[in-house]
Amino acid sequence: MSAEAIHARLYVPRDSAALSMGADEVADALVQEAGERGVTLELVRNGSRGMLWLEPLVEVVTPQGRVAYGPVAPEQVAALCDAGLFDEAAGKAGSHALRLGATEQLPWLQKQTRLVFARVGVTDPLSLGDYTANGGLAGLQNALQMQPSAIVEAVTASGLRGRGGAGFPAGIKWKTVLGATADQKYVACNADEGDSGTFSDRMLMEGDPYLLLEGMAIAGLAVGATEGYVYLRSEYPDAHAVLTTAIERARAAGWLGKDLLGSGKAFDVHVRLGAGSYVCGEETAMLESLEGKRGVVRAKPPLPALVGLWGKPTVVNNVMTLASVPWILQHGGAAYAAKGVGRSKGTLPFQLAGNVKQGGLVEVPFGVTLRQLLEDFGGGTRSGRPIKAVQVGGPLGAWLPAGKLDTPCDYEALAAAGGLLGHGGLVVVDDSVNMAKMARYAMEFCAIESCGKCTPCRIGSTRGVEVVDRLIQGQDRAADEALLRDLCATMTSASLCAMGGLTPLPVLSALDHFADDFRGR
Amino acid sequence: MPGNALGVVGKGVFLLQPTPRNSAPEERMHPRPTAAAAATPEQLAAIDAAIARLQSLPGACLPILHAIQAALGFVPAEATARIAAALNLSRADVHGVLTYYHDFRSAPPGRHVLKVCRAEACQAVGSDALAAHVAARHGAAVGATSADGALTVEAIYCLGNCALGPSVQLDGRLCGRVDAARLDALLAAAKGADA
Incomplete structure (x- = not known):
């Protein structure tokens, strides 16, 4: 027990990944230990730094900057304090084995280029002061001085493409909405992050919610929309709580509402919860769901940019797309376009998931290879066995074999490798996993989640499960494989949306790369 | 989910009526009431309160259903007609919404609700074995409620905790790296806490 009074400032994340590993219990234990040791504790609940295998990650502010400890179990807190955790605040280095050193010097963070996630894990997500002190609102303030067409031009010049998966240029979409004439326009943010292996939207909304609101407000100014909706999946109750509070505080501070930052211009945001339907991440199904209906896909055209929410012109963008916009308005489109490769400009927050040793969030420019992500950042598999395959881009993405790990991650290179980048999630499986089972699951998932509007998806997925089953049983392998490929061709070319249209991708990639798994070997 | 990056936009307007999801695997089906008990006056009051509070919202049907389930744990059959009347929809419209979404239950769940992630990232680290353990040890397969009414187990497809799987949500609370022993302790x- 320390003799002189210590004032310690500590950070324990409130990100739901950290909470899932006991961050609240760690925070409670720290408060108790501080009380017993006569330490004045200032506890900040930040977002996550993205090193999720180290959660709960406790940081203590020292004269030399923040020092990290992790992963901290609640029952380890007392030992941490015995080993000098609180004394770090006075400049005396602690000695516990969980001490990782200066947070900013950790290689995992050093090797990243954080534009969207610059503040996540650093600040108190709900503090208005933290937000502005760390560069927040600069983009919106610039946008308020610009003509709508100039904002659209900046986003077009940045080369920003839709981060939900389709990769459509955001500036072109915005220009279409700007050019539409209507009494009301909307900005609809797609926060229905349903792809397995993805969590960047969640982390951003829990770790820096004002950034999303700022991006939506800029989009509103750019296209002449005064109302925005966030369609948030119900599986994210923590994000819902943070976002709801952030909107209330932003309104009270004049960052949203009838008079944006005193400009006289209006923009407000509402949150709506989904209800467990994967296909509602498809933009037109999402609009139906926002309108309170069954989440059934609409035929396109008309484009949502012209006939969107309640029939009005609507910008539909993913969380990451909108959260990229404030940086672009602050630093200019050219600065953003200077990062990345080819037609994939800027950075992408990749998510390392599944059987990976060091899972988490890595924001780097496009062009990084799968191997760099999975080996340099990810450290291989958690099980220690060889990587068998990685599914890039969620349940509708291809399974790429270990031999393709040198593929660069940009939209075009992944398409050329027979896959897609999607929302940047990477799910790793080791060599104990049977890929025929994963192919069957892809069809099964499509059967569960199909909205039912188009026949290839609604019926094809169920027939697909049956054919994969027969293929595995192996009574007439050649005929069943031909049938499966034919079915997949039909689904690919005749489905109304990406649900049925892309389900063949994981199925056929598994079949093409891991044919032995379909032979019961 | 990814959009139409590969140019798979539909080639025309399909004039088929949307039909209910066919042959969805049993595990995703929620238990249906066999002989639904009539809603109590308290439940009817909760339904009417949710409607009164939210009916002026644009697209109010989903928010109202969420509010009713948050209050009661399920959506009683009586809610359909009341929501329809308030929102000027047909009962078929409301029934369609209620049964389309996986979240909504038409019967009360067990005292605790465990949602087990069944998506790829959690499968990669053993969620199938975890679900099998729940069924064997705690008496409820995915999609079912244990005989003593203590536990309802539901499938969920991604909780956004994909680096720390297998993940479950127990009574609304997210838990990561859940193996059989940790699950037993959580349950x-x-x-x-019931006692």
Whole structure:
């Protein structure tokens, strides 16, 4: 027990990944230990730094900057304090084995280029002061001085493409909405992050919610929309709580509402919860769901940019797309376009998931290879066995074999490798996993989640499960494989949306790369 | 989910009526009431309160259903006609919404609700074995409620905790890296709090 009074400032994340590993219990234990040791504790609940295998990650502010400890179990807190955790605040280095050193010097963070996630894990997500002190609102303030067409031009010049998966240029979409004439326009943010292996939207909304609101407000100014909706999946109750509070505080501070930052211009945001339907991440199904209906896909055209929410012109963008916009308005489109490769400009927050040793969030420019992500950042598999395959881009993405790990991650290179980048999630499986089972699951998932509007998806997925089953049983392998490929061709070319249209991708990639798994070997 | 990056936009307007999801695997089906008990006056009051509070919202049907389920744990059959009347929809419209979404239950769940992630990232680290353990040890397969009414187990497809799987949500709370022993401890703690 320390003799002189210590004032310690500590950070324990409130990100739901950290909470899932006991961050609240760690925070409670720290408060108790501080009380017993006569330490004045200032506890900040930040977002996550993205090193999720180290959660709960406790940081203590020292004269030399923040020092990290992790992963901290609640029952380890007392030992941490015995080993000098609180004394770090006075400049005396602690000695516990969980001490990782200066947070900013950790290689995992050093090797990243954080534009969207610059503040996540650093600040108190709900503090208005933290937000502005760390560069927040600069983009919106610039946008308020610009003509709508100039904002659209900046986003077009940045080369920003839709981060939900389709990769459509955001500036072109915005220009279409700007050019539409209507009494009301909307900005609809797609926060229905349903792809397995993805969590960047969640982390951003829990770790820096004002950034999303700022991006939506800029989009509103750019296209002449005064109302925005966030369609948030119900599986994210923590994000819902943070976002709801952030909107209330932003309104009270004049960052949203009838008079944006005193400009006289209006923009407000509402949150709506989904209800467990994967296909509602498809933009037109999402609009139906926002309108309170069954989440059934609409035929396109008309484009949502012209006939969107309640029939009005609507910008539909993913969380990451909108959260990229404030940086672009602050630093200019050219600065953003200077990062990345080819037609994939800027950075992408990749998510390392599944059987990976060091899972988490890595924001780097496009062009990084799968191997760099999975080996340099990810450290291989958690099980220690060889990587068998990685599914890039969620349940509708291809399974790429270990031999393709040198593929660069940009939209075009992944398409050329027979896959897609999607929302940047990477799910790793080791060599104990049977890929025929994963192919069957892809069809099964499509059967569960199909909205039912188009026949290839609604019926094809169920027939697909049956054919994969027969293929595995192996009574007439050649005929069943031909049938499966034919079915997949039909689904690919005749489905109304990406649900049925892309389900063949994981199925056929598994079949093409891991044919032995379909032979019961 | 990814959009139409590969140019798979539909080639025309399909004039088929949307039909209910066919042959969805049993695990995703929620238990249906066999002989639904009539809603109590308190439940009817909760339904009417949710409607009164939210009916002026644009697209109010989903928010109202969420509010009713948050208050009661399920959506009683009586809610359909009341929501329809308030929102000027047909009962078929409301029934369609209620049964389309996986979240909404038409019957009360067990005292605790465990949602087990069945998506790829959690499968990669053993969620199938975890679900099998729940069924064997705690008496409820995915999609079912244990005989003693203590536990309802539901499938969920991604909780956004994909680096720390297998993940479950127990009574609304997210838990990561859940193996059989940790799950037993979580359930024991939850059930212990009932007493």
